[in-house]
Amino acid sequence: MMNTLSEASAIILSEPRANKRQWQADIAHVIFFISAMIGVISVLTIGWFVFKEGLPAFQQAGITQLVLGKEWLPPALFGIAPMIVTSLISTLGAVIISVPVAILSAVFLAELAPKWLANIVRPAVELLAGIPSVVYGFFGLVIIVPMIESAFGLPAGNTILAGIIVLAVMILPTVITISETSIRALPRTYKEAAFALGASHIYTIFKVLLPSARSGIYTAISLGIARAIGETMAIIMVMGNAPAMPGSLLEPARTLTANIAMEMSYATGIHASALYSTGIVLLVFIMLLNLSLLYLNNKRA
């Protein structure tokens, strides 16, 4: 035994082989490192490109003209204020409708639902998270848009309201799944302690479990917001896409994302640059969203 062991170590440690192995290990290390840098390079390239291509429009129109301008008439005027307002309103509307329903549904799945029911509903919710956005857009187009048309007596139901409803349904599964996971991840002792103190189940849910799962729920909401503000095709299909400043929720409007998708395929020169600057504004919103999530979660810790 002793003999074979020392023999083995002698073979492993013998100079030429050790060198060869070291050499192989170094190569592997370098390859893995290069792969890891591809993600870094990708994000830098995308960022650099979007800013470089968007710059001419900012230079020509000026940052205030672009961000606060209300007229979108490329290649003369590049005011994207209507798109900014539409993106913010539709996202906000979707969040206001969807988040309370989603969090309560997550509570239902994690706490109240009988096991058999939760085992049916949970996979169904996960399935809905995976359904392509064009399918939601199609559903919105054939169901929600005609409903709005007849309910409000409009000539066309392609409105911000239709977009809000479709987005609200779309972000539901995202917010439910992540909120439920974070509620389930809480230690059992939280609940047991609350019960031991005589608290009711509902009281425990709202005063102990939800506050403790706060950081996961914030993450769920921010992912929902990101999905809503970044959504493109479903919005194009139900919102009418008129690039004017909307006067009410019952008017057609165009989001930042729709602006890019609708015009990119034929835009050239300064017009294309204006679409890139639309992308920059979109990225700024995503950055602000992530920063506020970071702030909320750090404040707690």
Place this chain on the structure above:
Amino acid sequence: MMKSNLHKDQLLSAAIWASASLTILFLVWIMWHILSNGLSHVSWEFITGAYTRIGEASGIWAMIVSTVYMVLLSLSIASPIAIMTAIYLTEYAKPGSQIVKVIRFCTESLAGIPSIVYGLFGMTFFVTILGLGFSILSGGLTLAMLILPVIIRTTEEALMAVPNSYREGGYALGASKIYTIWRLILPSAMPGIITSIILSTGRVIGESAPVFLTAGMVTQIPQSVLDSGRTLTVHLYKLTQELFTQAEWDQAYATASILILLVLVLNLITKIIATRYNKAVK
């Protein structure tokens, strides 16, 4: 006091049940509406037929082929890079070091970029600057960037779940680091890695905005990766733009049904892998 609390509890509990019912109602409504109108028009002829703009006998075979190409191409570009990145992060880099922070920050930022911005980038960079044109290759490269962070994160989690004793055992037997990773760590993380690849498949199938900006919308079967192709989601979008005849409505519903069925199958596969794996662990 006691009584008012009881009322409040009942009220909140009713709100929870109502919310859950609303969620379930919407889920059932969407699925039922699309499948009940679409499944009856999904036939063998529809799946394998060629697309004709007008007429009853219109199929989606070209879109299925384009979608499959897109999935295979983007996965074969993204998954090796993503898996190697995850290996670097978990097995090589010092945990918490500066470089790990930079890589993680960048991949997370990549995950946060809206897909339309990928389309914008892909159209300028791959289509125009690299001269790949509107092609499956441009689309595949764009989508590969988009799914990279998804595979990195889930693979990283799967690798971290591998007990340290595996690594120690491998080294104690005199195995090299790369051998230990290849023969011990990767195989035990495999279910997690496969799940992440299936998740990305769903993501590739579901994307539409970055796809039509980079791969175009030609309704013919692509002969090579340099040909343009229309994926199923882009096809559904184009169909909804011109819904006039009953045949066009039927096509749209049938295409939407096929997309839902695809997602359903992918979800079932991940469920089967997860239950098998959990059984094996127990």
